[in-house]
Amino acid sequence: MSTETIRTTYREAVRAAICDALDRDRRVFLMGEDVGRYGGCYAVSKGLYDQYGPERIRDTPLSECGFTGAGIGAAMGGMRPIVEIMTVNFSLLALDQIVNNAATIRHMSGGQFHVPLVIRMASGAGKQLAAQHSHSLEGWYGHVPGIKVIAPATLEDARGMLWSALEDPDPVILFEHVMLYNREGELTADAGPVPITGAAVRRAGTDLSLITYGGCLFKTLDAAEELAADGIAAEVIDLRCLRPLDDATVMASVRKSHRAVIIDEGWCTGSLAGEVSARIMEQAFWELDAPVGRVCSAEVPIPYPKHLEDEALPQVRDIVAAARAALGR
Amino acid sequence: MTSHMTRDEMTAIVREELTNVAPDLADETIPIDADLREEFDLDSMDFLNWITALHKRLGVDIPELDYPQLTSLGAAADYLLRATDRTKSS
Amino acid sequence: MSDVYRMPSLGSDMEAGTLIEWARQPGEKLAKGDTIAVVETQKGAIEVEVFQDAVMGKPLINIGDKVPVGTPMAELEPIGAAETKAPRRSGREAGTEIEDDERAAGSPAPPAPDQPQPARAAPEPTPTRQRASPAARRLAEAEGIDLARLTGTGPDGAIVLADVQAAAPRHAEQPPSAPERPPPRAGLDLAAMRQAIAAAMTRSKREIPHYYLAEDIDLTTATDWLARRNADLPPDRRLLMGALFIKAVALTLRRFPELNGFDRDGRFEPSAAIHVGAATAIRGGGLVAPAIHDADRLDLDALMAHLRDLVGRVRGGGLRASELADPTITVSSLGERGVDRLYAIIYPPQVAIVGFGTPRARPWIIDDAVVVRTVVSATLAADHRHSDGHRGALFLARLAQRLQDPDTL
Known part of the structure; x- marks a missing residue:
């Protein structure tokens, strides 16, 4: 592997992943609202329409249920579609296609058909898009058997997980947190596919396990840095794959640290954080030295004003406070 | 057990489990060939608890009919060495 | 107030x-x-x-x-x-x-x-129990550390792993192969126990007019039944004959309430519950008879588990007050190494005690022929102020019948 790196952004890494997939496999195409001429509402597909043409970068009508269904049909017919849904809130219009069709067709057909479809969508709050465009519903999708749910947070994962998702024979929902698109960093020039199974330990530590994913990863790493200044060695786990969850990595960490705090931008009630907490209780209860903690969004529609939006979301200080509570200091 | 144990190692295990079920014997010097029931007053419940502990630790079956073969620490060690060999070879 | x-x-x-x-x-x-x-x-x-x-x-x-x-x-x-x-x-x-x-x-x-x-x-x-984290509890148990002695430094004073580690002789990242042995029994003074037994037995012999009865019981069926049952079971599920004796006595007692209860200043106070004290000898001398509560209502496996637990705590410490004060009758069984029969002394304020000698092969007459059977001598010592020999004899006869049919125990 080359050690040469390039300076890039999360957005560019996703675009590079799409180009790579379009180049690798003639069956791959991208479709969604404004993905073509406009270049995508988060400018992920900017320039691709000119590069690949309208057959492979397809603008669709404003009908999530319709074009998601078309994507499912195309996948069953042998194509490898990437369906982009602008933001997760709009995916609710396509829930019937995703939950009732994509997730069940392999089962309903007795294995005769499968749906090798990837649905990309932007998720999360922080851009002052107010209550209707700021949801974190990863946990909802993680509830449904028959689909895989991934949430790349790093440049490597943004660059590498799309191809693995396309290679998967079953539907994969890929969440891109809106606050990550502009994140800059170094990426190796020859970065390639990343498996879509398993969590990643982003920072090693022994005093407690901070478990998170997606948009909260970097807040959590910042919190770990702050804790380290006080001599607290936090381990940070990036779940990455929200369905299926990688219990082994989580439990190995908890067995080492005996304390866990889960950071999840979803609302606390019925959250993915709750699921992870329950699994820790089931599988590592006797290892625990403190109750499992959760840092989630306030149970309100996400507010529009900046100061209220910040207040509603998990922040570094909340993570530090929860970590300290778990440690009793 | 993963490897062959020596008689000394097995005797140590047998002695350790005995003092676990009868902590009051921990300070006694128990000769390897002393009759545990006759000379050290091991009653039938102590004996059964000892057999239970050895069964759990070593995974060997010790049927009741074989109890007379486990009269002393040494006899028990010999019996268990034979039994673990049987378990491995079967 | x-x-x-x-x-x-x-x-x-x-x-x-x-x-x-x-x-x-x-x-x-x-x-x-x-x-x-x-x-x-x-x-x-x-x-x-x-x-x-x-x-x-x-x-x-x-x-x-x-x-x-x-x-x-x-x-x-x-x-x-x-x-x-x-x-x-x-x-x-x-x-x-x-x-x-x-x-x-x-x-x-x-x-x-x-x-x-x-x-x-x-x-x-x-809080109804000590606040301690699961990890702290597990280490404390493995190290034999009493949580009640520790001061918690965790949130709200909870005992956390570090508190137990600080109290542990060594930290516990070791393989769990050989569990720590419990500490030797605290507070056991054999001389003081001798005095207590002396006081109780002196009072018993002075105050209680004992009568004694003995009955030889054919134990062959029960012995064979037990051997068959235990043959298929791992050691931790095997039964001892002592458990059968206790269950048989407890079930038989239901029809002999005058043997189950307490003497209170010369008046008999029967007990509805049947709590059998299991006499357990302590090596080096001494004796306790802690209760198996409601022995008549426990199935044999549960009764055996209680008996194991009690004997373990007699050896290792941790008997509870209720276990010592509650027995409504005592059973004393000599086990495999003993003599033919024992004539036991009632433990006041109880009114009866049942003894079992060592089961042995003995000549026995069945249908006018002498055959070899496993036989145990059961004895009853009872307080003549509250029951009579006739009822005591019936009790032993019923007990003998019970032991012929171990499936009903």
Whole structure:
């Protein structure tokens, strides 16, 4: 592997992943609202329409249920579609296609058909898009058997997980947190596919396990840095794959640290954080030295004003406070 | 057990489990060939608890009919060495 | 108005006890049957329990104090004391107030169905058990460390792993192959136990007019049944003949209430429950007979598990007061190494004791032929003030019948 790196952004890494997939496999195409001429509402597909043409970068009508269904049909017919849904809130219009069709067709057909479809969508709050465009519903999708749910947070994962998702024979929902698109960093020039199974330990530590994913990863790493200044060695786990969850990595960490705090931008009630907490209780209860903690969004529609939006979301200080509570200091 | 144990190692295990079920014997010097029931007053419940502990630790079956073969620490060690060999070879 | 907890009597032979430690701190909640303190008696260190739901109040004696039975040891506050001190009651005379307080300390009448709970003055949720993390509990158990002795440094004073590690002789990242042996039994003074046995047996022989009966019982069927049953079972599920004896005695006693209970100043007080004291010899001398509660209602596996547990705690410490004070009859079984029969002495204030000698192969007559059978001699010693030899003989005969049909035990 080359050690040469390039300076890039999360957005560019996703675009590079799409180009790579379009180049690798003639069956791959991208479709969604404004993905073509406009270049995508988060400018992920900017320039691709000119590069690949309208057959492979397809603008669709404003009908999530319709074009998601078309994507499912195309996948069953042998194509490898990437369906982009602008933001997760709009995916609710396509829930019937995703939950009732994509997730069940392999089962309903007795294995005769499968749906090798990837649905990309932007998720999360922080851009002052107010209550209707700021949801974190990863946990909802993680509830449904028959689909895989991934949430790349790093440049490597943004660059590498799309191809693995396309290679998967079953539907994969890929969440891109809106606050990550502009994140800059170094990426190796020859970065390639990343498996879509398993969590990643982003920072090693022994005093407690901070478990998170997606948009909260970097807040959590910042919190770990702050804790380290006080001599607290936090381990940070990036779940990455929200369905299926990688219990082994989580439990190995908890067995080492005996304390866990889960950071999840979803609302606390019925959250993915709750699921992870329950699994820790089931599988590592006797290892625990403190109750499992959760840092989630306030149970309100996400507010529009900046100061209220910040207040509603998990922040570094909340993570530090929860970590300290778990440690009793 | 993963490897062959020596008689000394097995005797140590047998002695350790005995003092676990009868902590009051921990300070006694128990000769390897002393009759545990006759000379050290091991009653039938102590004996059964000892057999239970050895069964759990070593995974060997010790049927009741074989109890007379486990009269002393040494006899028990010999019996268990034979039994673990049987378990491995079967 | 608070109640007091008094030094309990753990048997008619106990005159005094020494406070070794408190199991609860003032303000902590106690449920009926919870251990409040550890008391050293002639039978060793015994955990003593409270007889009512209460909140631990002010201690009235110090650790190390030896006080006679009946001496107040600590105040007990009724649960929800705050609400019972509501102003509406202030005008009443003291006598009524005591009654009401006692009622408050017991269980209040349940509210009618579908009615919301009355608005209570929300007593502070006092912890009913030591706050300790799962990891701390596991290490404490592995290291044989009593959590009650530790001071927690975690949130709200909870005991966390670091507290146990600090108290552990060595840290516990070791393979769990050989569990730590429990510490040697604390507070057991064999000389003091000798004195206690002497006092009880002297009183028994002086006061109780014993009568003795013996019956040889064919144990072949039961022995074969036991061997067949145990042959297919791992050691931890095997039964001992002693468990069958206890169950048989307990079941038979249901029809002989005059043998099951206590002598109270010459009057017989029968017991509805059948708690069999299992006489257990202590190596080096000494004897205790802790109770197997409701032995007639336990199936054999459960009874055997209780027996194992009791013997383990006789050896390793940790008998509870109720186990020593509760037996309504005692069974003494000599096991495999003994003599043909024993004539036991009743343990006051009980009124009977059943003895089993060592089962042996003996000549036995069946249909005019002499055959070899496994035979045990069962004996009964009973208090002639409360039963007669005729009933005692019937008891032994029924017991013999019971043992012919081990499937019904």
